[in-house]
Amino acid sequence: MEVMFHSSSFLIPTDKTSATRYAVVVLNQNLPRFTPLLWEHAKLRLCADGGANRIYDELPLFFPNEDALLIRNRYKPDVIKGDMDSIRPDVLDFYVSLGTKVIDESHDQDTTDLDKCISYIRHSTLNQESSKLQILATGALGGRFDHEAGNLNVLYRHPDTRITLLSDDCLIQLLPKTHRHEIHIQPSLLGPHCGLIPVGAPSAKTTTTGLQWDLTDTEMRFGGLVSTSNLVKRDKITVESDSDLLWTISIKKQDPTRP
Amino acid sequence: MEVMSHSSSFLLPADEASAKRYALIVLNQNLPRFTPLLWEHAKLRLCADGGANRIYDELPLFFPREDALLIRNRYKPDVIKGDMDSIRPDVLHFYLSLGTKVIDESHDQDTTDLDKCILFIRDSPLNQESSKLQILATGALGGRFDHEAGNLNVLYRYPDTKITLLSDDCLIQLLPKIHRHEIHIQPSLLGPHCGLIPIGAPSAKTTTTGLQWDLTDTEMRFGGLVSTSNLVKGEKITVESDSDLLWTISIKKQDPNKTLRSG
Numbered sequence: 001m002e003v004m005f006h007s008s009s010f011l012i013p014t015d016k017t018s019a020t021r022y023a024v025v026v027l028n029q030n031l032p033r034f035t036p037l038l039w040e041h042a043k044l045r046l047c048a049d050g051g052a053n054r055i056y057d058e059l060p061l062f063f064p065n066e067d068a069l070l071i072r073n074r075y076k077p078d079v080i081k082g083d084m085d086s087i088r089p090d091v092l093d094f095y096v097s098l099g100t101k102v103i104d105e106s107h108d109q110d111t112t113d114l115d116k117c118i119s120y121i122r123h124s125t126l127n128q129e130s131s132k133l134q135i136l137a138t139g140a141l142g143g144r145f146d147h148e149a150g151n152l153n154v155l156y157r158h159p160d161t162r163i164t165l166l167s168d169d170c171l172i173q174l175l176p177k178t179h180r181h182e183i184h185i186q187p188s189l190l191g192p193h194c195g196l197i198p199v200g201a202p203s204a205k206t207t208t209t210g211l212q213w214d215l216t217d218t219e220m221r222f223g224g225l226v227s228t229s230n231l232v233k234r235d236k237i238t239v240e241s242d243s244d245l246l247w248t249i250s251i252k253k254q255d256p257t258r259p
Numbered sequence: 260m261e262v263m264s265h266s267s268s269f270l271l272p273a274d275e276a277s278a279k280r281y282a283l284i285v286l287n288q289n290l291p292r293f294t295p296l297l298w299e300h301a302k303l304r305l306c307a308d309g310g311a312n313r314i315y316d317e318l319p320l321f322f323p324r325e326d327a328l329l330i331r332n333r334y335k336p337d338v339i340k341g342d343m344d345s346i347r348p349d350v351l352h353f354y355l356s357l358g359t360k361v362i363d364e365s366h367d368q369d370t371t372d373l374d375k376c377i378l379f380i381r382d383s384p385l386n387q388e389s390s391k392l393q394i395l396a397t398g399a400l401g402g403r404f405d406h407e408a409g410n411l412n413v414l415y416r417y418p419d420t421k422i423t424l425l426s427d428d429c430l431i432q433l434l435p436k437i438h439r440h441e442i443h444i445q446p447s448l449l450g451p452h453c454g455l456i457p458i459g460a461p462s463a464k465t466t467t468t469g470l471q472w473d474l475t476d477t478e479m480r481f482g483g484l485v486s487t488s489n490l491v492k493g494e495k496i497t498v499e500s501d502s503d504l505l506w507t508i509s510i511k512k513q514d515p516n517k518t519l520r521s522g
Contacts, residue, residue, distance in 0.1 A: 141404065144507070145454070146488060149454060152481070197404075200480060202459065222415040223459060228405040230405070248405050
């Protein structure tokens with residue numbers, strides 16, 4: 001079974017070698033405090049509808065000593081996509097005038113805004129490399145639970161695409177059952193709180209290393225044991241399971257945007 | 260198959276007839292704006308550890324024209340339970356001096372604070388077979404996702420207990436597969452956004468009535484179709500499924516506290 005490697009280099013201040021292999025998707029919740037760092041790492045930056053309001057309103061707040069207009073010009077999305085029922089007219093006009101591409105589309109009950117943005121990135125024919133970008137999404141958690149569930153489902157529906165959901169408190173990634181997983185932690189940035197969640201289906205056997213309470217061919221299911229409030233013990237975690245799992249780890253409360 | 264009825268009378272103004280058949284658990288996230296209303300409905304009020312900080316700090320903010328100390332005396336938890344690593348010392352002392360029962364226990368990785376509180380309620384003499392308490396919990400969502408998942412798992416682990424998770428935005432209830440479900444909506448308070456989520460296991464067949472996009476023996480699973488961004492169409496929703504589902508519906512942004520007190 002092939003090994004799939006996971007690291008969180010998108011939380012490390014940018015260096016030249018990070019090779020901007022990320023795309024950022026901003027959804028309509030409060031921006032995590034490290035959003036500027038994600039933005040710097042990204043080759044492609046999308047806002048899903050009201051996510052544009054968040055960039056417009058909240059990014060300047062991360063740079064209180066700088067002029068808001070300068071910040072808004074600097075952090076300009078490449079694309080705004082969605083049904084445009086949340087974005088404010090003034091925000092829309094502002095980014096249109098800067099050259100942001102706006103893709104207006106009607107609401108489809110089978111796909112969330114996150115879905116639509118991922119499809120855009122994956123099917124981007126303009127640039128072959130764009131279709132392989134790893135996707136970082138903010139604002140997918142919190143708010144209405146049906147929205148959150150729809151966003152978690154996006155991870156399951158695109159198992160071949162690396163998608164990380166990020167909030168101020170934690171990140172979530174899918175660990176497909178088809179691979180053994182090696183998760184590399186920067187302890188100054190991540191942890192120690194973590195969990196493995198069998199959201200879609202029970203797991204008859206999961207085995208881990210590197211956790212405070214490791215699993216050994218352990219059964220996990222809703223209604224029984226789910227690995228939550230676990231702790232990372234080492235810098236490398238391994239997971240092998242017969243079921244797709246969601247991996248989640250807490251993000252430390254510091255300001256990684258400081259170089 | 261027996262019918263299980265669901266309503267949200269805890270969001271209606273409290274009166275004699277609502278018979279105080281609820282227990283309230285406050286966890287450590289921002290209080291929903293209707294927390295005073297839930298408090299009025301409850302026969303038993305618990306704070307899980309840092310939830311006591313929330314009651315102390317945030318409840319007075321709902322009553323800006325009243326004296327904070329008066330409010331804190333009025334909204335006094337019956338019990339504070341947990342490992343006490345989040346509650347502030349000043350908050351703990353305040354409620355101790357008012358007579359709140361404090362139950363200090365060490366951290367157990369298999370059970371969340373919500374779990375511990377539910378066990379307390381189940382064993383409470385106020386909870387009798389003849390009139391079981393329904394549990395309302397705030398602060399179970401948001402924050403760390405592993406916490407949230409552990410709290411959702413609590414619903415699955417106590418399928419015989421009616422537990423509702425509440426936030427400012429929505430509520431979540433478990434619909435056990437062993438029952439047909441009738442969900443009664445007060446449209447002035449709830450909806451229209453809703454969803455049915457097969458957390459834990461796929462559903463081969465789910466059938467609904469009363470939704471904008473009803474399901475008819477429809478398969479639902481993560482990786483495929485999950486009913487999200489649905490809409491309630493009427494005041495009664497029915498659900499029948501071969502799998503346990505989470506029902507979620509949005510809570511309207513208004514202040515139901517305005518009806519709390521007359522005059």
